[in-house]
Amino acid sequence: xxxxxxxxxxxxxxxxxxxxSLVPSLTEYLFTIGLGPYVVGVTDYCIAPxxxxxxxxxxxxxxxxxxxxxxxxQPDLVLAAKEENRERDVVALTAMGIPVYVTDIQSVAxxxxxxxxxxxxxxxxxxxxxxxxxxxxxLAQAQQSLxxxxxxxxxxFIWRDPWMAVGGTTYVDDLLRLCGAENLARQLxxxxxxxxxxxxxxLNPDVILLPDEPYRFTEADRAAFAPFATVTxxxxxxxxxxxxxxxxxxGPRTITALxxxxxxxxxxxx
Numbered sequence: 001x002x003x004x005x006x007x008x009x010x011x012x013x014x015x016x017x018x019x020x021s022l023v024p025s026l027t028e029y030l031f032t033i034g035l036g037p038y039v040v041g042v043t044d045y046c047i048a049p050x051x052x053x054x055x056x057x058x059x060x061x062x063x064x065x066x067x068x069x070x071x072x073x074q075p076d077l078v079l080a081a082k083e084e085n086r087e088r089d090v091v092a093l094t095a096m097g098i099p100v101y102v103t104d105i106q107s108v109a110x111x112x113x114x115x116x117x118x119x120x121x122x123x124x125x126x127x128x129x130x131x132x133x134x135x136x137x138x139l140a141q142a143q144q145s146l147x148x149x150x151x152x153x154x155x156x157f158i159w160r161d162p163w164m165a166v167g168g169t170t171y172v173d174d175l176l177r178l179c180g181a182e183n184l185a186r187q188l189x190x191x192x193x194x195x196x197x198x199x200x201x202x203l204n205p206d207v208i209l210l211p212d213e214p215y216r217f218t219e220a221d222r223a224a225f226a227p228f229a230t231v232t233x234x235x236x237x238x239x240x241x242x243x244x245x246x247x248x249x250x251g252p253r254t255i256t257a258l259x260x261x262x263x264x265x266x267x268x269x270x
């Protein structure tokens with residue numbers, strides 16, 4: 001029987017043909033590898049591919065899925081992620097007799113390994129091969145490009161009031177490393193450290209990234225950094241609004257991120 005990323009046995013007797021996805025990035029992955037016709041339910045946050053998911057039943061959010069609606073959709077598999085979904089929902093759905101496959105992607109290499117395993121589970125190895133091969137190539141190229149390169153000291157904020165940044169042992173942290181950045185938030189406790197903005201600024205980043213999700217940073221948020229004019233990123237105006245999905249969605253967007261984010265960092269070095 002299949003075993004998911006948490007070493008849970010997933011009781012499947014045939015490739016699933018009715019799938020509920022509780023993970024936006026996995027929803028996009030399913031459609032990318034041609035399994036969209038098998039997706040029968042998604043979360044409110046599953047917004048890509050927009051045209052295809054628009055008409056699908058929505059089972060609420062990643063943190064509060066409507067379990068009864070999920071059961072009514074009669075899925076033969078629910079996809080979840082340790083990072084995004086609650087353990088109690090996984091336990092409850094499993095108790096209903098619904099197989100739940102949990103991913104736990106903490107690095108770009110994890111994305112390659114776990115998306116490959118998921119394709120095998122879904123009997124979609126051939127359809128997924130072009131994407132996974134492209135991801136493997138992009139990962140190898142990114143690793144090679146790091147040789148002899150000075151990392152840019154970087155902070156990636158994901159919230160304000162309170163201020164929160166992406167810390168270590170996360171997919172985003174590893175993606176940053178592969179794109180030529182040193183994640184300064186690793187110096188603070190927790191996977192998503194919270195601190196006063198002044199405490200973050202004492203780390204003196206070269207670059208500050210302000211993604212548009214989960215908190216939608218806008219141009220107006222750049223004003224919060226004005227009191228820290230001596231910080232390298234602020235002095236050089238290297239406070240960049242960026243696409244949050246590019247940073248946080250493992251899958252097809254990983255390839256784009258590995259190709260484009262290093263270019264941003266290189267431009268900042270000049």
